[in-house]
Amino acid sequence: MASSLLRSDRAGWGFAIPAFALIGTFIVLPFFFAFYLSLTNQRLISPNPTEFVGLDNYRSLLGVAVVTLEPERGDDGAVLRDEDGNIEYPSLRSVTRNDDTPQYRGMREWFRWSSGDDARVVIARDVVFMKALVNTFTFVLVVAPCQAALALGLALLINQRLRGINVFRGIYFMPVVVSIVVVSLLWRFIYDGQDGLLNNLLSGLTFGLFQPVDWLGNPSTALGSIIVMSIWQAVGFHMVIWLAGLQTISPTLYEAADIEGATKWQRFRFVTWPGLRNTAVLILIVITMQCFALFAQIDVMTKGGPLDSTQTLVFQAVERGYGKQDISGGSTISVLLFLIVLCISLIQRWLTRERT
Amino acid sequence: MNIRLTAFATTALGAIWGAQAFAQTELTMWYHGAGNPEESAVLDQIVEEFNASQSDWSVVVQSFPAGAYNDTVIAGALAGNLPDIIDVDGPVMPSWAWAGYIQPLEIDQGTIENFLPTAIGRWKDDIYSVGLWEAAVAMVTRRSVLEKYDIRIPTLAEPWTRDELDAALEAIKEGGEFDYPLDLGMAWSADEWYPYAFAPFLQSFGGDLIDRSTYLEADGVLNGDAGIEFGEWWQSLFDRELVPGTSQDPADRDSGLIDGKYAMSWNGNWAAANAVEAFGDDVLFLPAPDFGNGPKIGAASWQFAVSASSDHPEGANQFIEFMLQDRWQVAFSNAQAVIPATSSAAAESELYAEGAPMAVFYDLSKEQALLRPVTPGYPVMAKIFRKALADIASGADVADTLDAAADEIDADIEANSGYGN
Amino acid sequence: MATISQDNHGLRLAVRYLVLVLVAVIFIFPLVFMVVSSLKPDQQLLSDTGSLRAFLPVGDIGLSNYTHAFQRAPVGLFVFNSVFVTGLTVLICLLVCSLAAFAFVFLEWRGRAVVLSIILATLIVPFETIAIPLLLLVSKLPWIGFSGIEHGWLNTYRVQILPWAADGLTIFLFVQYFKDLPRELIEASRVEGATWLQIYLKVVMPLAGPVLATAAILKFLVMYNQYLWPLIVVQDEAYRPVMVGLQYFFQLNTAWGEIMAYLSLITIPVLAFYLVLQRAFIASIASTGVKG
Known part of the structure; x- marks a missing residue:
């Protein structure tokens, strides 16, 4: 054990303290303040005194209930159906705006399923937040693996010794260099539902068979469109990190592999990949964090629409905290986001822990 | 020495700034x-x-x-x-x-x-x-287009009725000459445009964002009968493809009318100069239609x-x-x-x-x-209304959406202890 | 490789380049669009957006957007401010973060695990969510200036630099990289009686070229694109950075051509920085050969 050799409390703190002090002052401290705000009714603009409200903000975000709607029945007791044969239910308004059920007041439908003739409706105090939660997870689950893999592919591609390879390194990094706000604006033109570049291109490739799609205006394509654009935009960022990792692998290892007659795949599997372990952990965590912070694209391209299909947690936090001047509500979303990502990164770290 | 130095500095400053500024x-x-x-x-x-x-x-x-x-x-x-x-x-x-x-x-x-x-x-x-x-906002269009489709040119004294507007839009749509008959500016989703430009339609229908007698309640006003009637009409504009939806790209908003993609555009005086330049004498700035309770525009x-x-x-x-x-x-x-x-x-x-x-x-x-509702709660109300308009345009249930918006506005007013009203 | 015939080699090379070029096309078009559009008058720019003409410098081409952009906003000042703030932040950040990472990886000390966990947890906090508390904090913070102690950091360069001078991502980047360096080197130096500072300066940092370059590039990007923070802490135009300056161009009648001209101009420093660092990056690898 070399531990006595490397042990030094004074040097350890001495080296870490500048960064720790800066982070403590400018991130940790304000975050605790944000946590405190989430327990109050603080507004962004208000002459009213701040009051401590406990967990009210959390309740109004997370409140969920299930109600059962019985089908409408005719005078003979038979279930009424509309022209398409679907069972007719009373409107949810009869529950959420009914004085007999004040506990459901102001709640809205999130989703429903049928159980026999009845409909079970999940209602939430804040449907938009719930949708934002689901969208954010979808985004992370799709983008994190795709982006990490594509970035690695690109890094391998430009890690060759070829004349002019630096030019390509520069080009692949281009979308990262141009501000995300600008890139989002540009993609709004590309995704235009009438005569956008993408529609024109697809229509040209299929000799006019392709019908134009309103990419950002259709709830079923909007999030997918933003996912594709986001992967394209940030892949260069992670390519650079992979590249730094690739550079740490000693050429002698490759030479050894060549001598043993390894195939390309074997080289990758047994030399490159093991050498990228620490980089892989880093990339996975960084991508996850960045995905959870999804904001600018949404703000420029869809504002969370259409029909909340692109709402995300940070967009909601900003919309609420600044747009709706509810700084305590916005802070509550941040704290929840923090807790969610913390859990995930603990799980990630546990899964990728070094087994000794 | 010190005094002299100060005096010198003062004179110098005086000379630089001008005797008066001193x-x-x-x-x-x-x-x-x-x-x-x-x-x-x-x-x-x-x-x-x-x-x-x-x-x-x-x-x-x-x-x-x-x-x-x-x-x-x-x-x-x-x-x-x-x-x-x-x-x-x-x-x-x-x-x-x-x-x-x-x-x-x-x-x-x-x-x-x-x-x-x-x-x-x-x-x-x-x-x-x-x-x-x-x-101010006006319906910007061309005389030649209206004449071609045999549409009456409205005046301040006699603006279009709802039926006239709908018929005009349908007629132009029928003609197939334009991508859309009317451009409302849905691309401008970022700022005040939605509440500024579209709430007057609701007000002309007889609804409003809030009850202006107390400024304490939106329920029953925003989602009242007039509100829902407005909402149904608003949604029908998009269903009938008379106007481009929320995904309109900003370039089309800026140049669609002049490029001939749209027959009319609901736009402000700040953009009028471009239209005058492009269409010359042919340009028309028409008053807001009257949906029953008088024509209105934002102020x-x-x-x-x-x-x-x-x-x-x-x-x-x-x-x-x-x-x-x-x-x-x-x-x-x-x-x-x-x-x-x-x-x-x-x-x-x-x-x-x-x-x-x-x-x-x-x-x-x-x-x-x-005027838009004169209350400290307006900025929040405007945000909520903006989202409701966008959702309805994208096909959300009108009554549910307006109910939810009214609830949210009322909750915000309560959270702010009535905003001093 | 020696066994492969010359012809075959040439073909392989051609295929490689073909792949590289195809991928390049996918990534380069925003930049092409930006630069090409900056040369066109608004009306043409907008009507070209739907077709491939958007990427071709055709039609009425000229530099008038650039002249107008300079009339509309003090572009040079904004670029200077951003480059100054960004450059200084990157330097400080590389220093304090690499020091901290060095302590986390190579040193054993009481509290190491806790401090590292706290720092990594801050990775999760999106800046938007702490902006207001941070604003309240910096508006009260003291500073020792030429005229004694002042209070409030608004309208300065430091308020744009210090809150960003250390971050979890950069530390994490260094930590993961340092882990790959051979510990025996450190231990050997220790045995030879080197101080920790000497080890940091003479042993570790010379090997850290690639990660320094990577961290610098990533930090540069983040800093150069700052918007919300300078917006709320800087009222004086003299300290305004490029992204806030971009707002000058979004008027009621948006001047798209000028926006593209402005963006083309402000992209130059980032691109230059990236390319320079790429070279340094390659050079550092060539000279160190890194680890075994």
């Missing part, structure tokens, strides 16, 4: 016009003349880009760092007054007698802000106010009073295409004098303008 107290002013050289030039000229016209005050302007201005002021207020004079967007004024950012103006009532009523920012019996100009543009934390409110008031003169209104109007706040200034302006190409906008402001 005695003047500095007043700081924030303005939203950064990035607009024509507008800044007018403001600079006003400041220069004011500073030269008296010996007490010297105004210094700090300009911000409009898109970032409100956030800057809020941040400035939070940090206790507001200047003496600020400008404020009309509908936001009550919020800032309530929050204690600005104080009531103390200017001679005579100076604002002839002003368009919507250019004066009144809240709770006090005047907090005054604007040198107004803005109140940027206005000037004195910050509550100013150490020199008398100087700030004096400067604002100096600004209100007709000649500055004319200067702003000529530079910026904004509508002067008085009829006398309008008569002298290049664009709004009688017979000038955009004169109709002054009349629109005078006849059809309705």
Whole structure:
């Protein structure tokens, strides 16, 4: 054990303290303040005194209930159906705006399923937040693996010794260099539902068979469109990190592999990949964090629409905290986001822990 | 030695700053016009003349880009760092007054007698802000298009009815000549456009964002019968593909009318010059349609106010009073295409004098303008309404969406203890 | 490789380049669009957006957007501010973060695990959510200036630099990289009696070229694109950075051509920085050969 050799409390703190002090002052401290705000009714603009409200903000975000709607029945007791044969239910308004059920007041439908003739409706105090939660997870689950893999592919591609390879390194990094706000604006033109570049291109490739799609205006394509654009935009960022990792692998290892007659795949599997372990952990965590912070694209391209299909947690936090001047509500979303990502990164770290 | 040095420094300073500036107290002013050289030039000229016209005050302007201005002021207020004079967007004024950012103006009532009523920012019996100009929205189109489709040209006295508007849009759609008959500007989803441009339709239907007698309740007003009727009509515009939806790209909004993609465009006086240039005599600026309760358009543009934390409110008031003169209104109007706040200034302006190409906008402001709800809760209400309009346009259930919006507005009012109402 | 015939080699090379070029096309178009559009008048720019013409410098081409952009905003000042703030932040950040990472990886000390966990947890906090508390904090913070102690950091360069001078991502980047360096080197130096500072300067940092370059590039990007923070802490135009300056161009009648011209101009420093660092990056690898 070399531990006595490397042990030094004074040097350890001495080296870490500048960064720790800066982070403590400018991130940790304000975050605790944000946590405190989430327990109050603080507004962004208000002459009213701040009051401590406990967990009210959390309740109004997370409140969920299930109600059962019985089908409408005719005078003979038979279930009424509309022209398409679907069972007719009373409107949810009869529950959420009914004085007999004040506990459901102001709640809205999130989703429903049928159980026999009845409909079970999940209602939430804040449907938009719930949708934002689901969208954010979808985004992370799709983008994190795709982006990490594509970035690695690109890094391998430009890690060759070829004349002019630096030019390509520069080009692949281009979308990262141009501000995300600008890139989002540009993609709004590309995704235009009438005569956008993408529609024109697809229509040209299929000799006019392709019908134009309103990419950002259709709830079923909007999030997918933003996912594709986001992967394209940030892949260069992670390519650079992979590249730094690739550079740490000693050429002698490759030479050894060549001598043993390894195939390309074997080289990758047994030399490159093991050498990228620490980089892989880093990339996975960084991508996850960045995905959870999804904001600018949404703000420029869809504002969370259409029909909340692109709402995300940070967009909601900003919309609420600044747009709706509810700084305590916005802070509550941040704290929840923090807790969610913390859990995930603990799980990630546990899964990728070094087994000794 | 020391004394002589100071004396020397003073003389030198005096020589540099001009003898007059030496005695003047500095007043700081924030303005939203950064990035607009024509507008800044007018403001600079006003400041220069004011500073030269008296010996007490010297105004210094700090300009911000409009898109970032409100956030800057809020941040400035939070940090206790507001200047003496600020400008404020009309509908936001009550919020800032309530929050204690600005104080009531103390200017001679005579100076604002002839002003368009919507250019004066009144809240709770006090005047907090005054604007040198107004803005107005019109239906921009071409005479030749309307004639081709045999559509009556509406007038202020006799605007289109809802049926007439619908029939006109259907007829143009039928013609197949345009991508869409009407461009509402759905691409401008970021700012005040939705509530400013579209709430007047709701108001013309007989609904509103809130009950204006108390400013305490939206339930029953926003989602009342008139509200739902408006919502159904609004949704039908998109269902019938008469207007482009929320995914409209900003380029089309800026150039679609002129490129011939749209037959008509619901747009403001600030964009009118482009249309005049493109269509010449053929251009028409038509009044808002009447959906049953009179034709309405949004009102109140940027206005000037004195910050509550100013150490020199008398100087700030004096400067604002100096600004209100007709000649500055004319200067702003000529530079910026904004509508002067008085009829006398309008008569002298290049664009709004009688017979000038955009004169109709002054009349629109005078006849059809309705202030957005005058309450500190407006900015939040506007956000909620914006989302409801976008959702309904994308196919959400009208009654449910308006119910939810009304609930959210009411909850916000309650959370703010009634916003002082 | 020696066994492969010359022809075959040439073909392989051609295929490689073909792949590289195809991928390049996918990534380069925003930049092409930006630069090409900056040369066109608004009307043409907008009507070209739907077709491939958007990427071709055709029609009425000229530099008038650039002249107008300079008239509309003090572009040079904004670029200077951003480059100054960004450059200084990157330097400080590389220093304090690499020091901290060095302590986390190579040193054993009481509290190491806790401090590292706290720092990594801050990775999760999106800046938007702490902006207001941070604003309230910096508006009160003291500073020792030429005229004694002042309070409030608004309208300065430091308020744009210090809150960003250390961050979890950069530390994490260094930590993961340092882990790959051979510990025996450190231990050997220790045995030889080198101080920790000497080890940091003479042993570790010379090997850290690639990660320094990577961290610098990533930090540069983040800093150069700052918007919300300078917006709320800087009222004085003299300290305004490029992204806030971009707002000058979004007027009621948006000047698209000028926006593209402005963006083309402000992209130059980032691109230059990236390319320079790429070279340094390659050079550092060539000279160190890194680890075994």
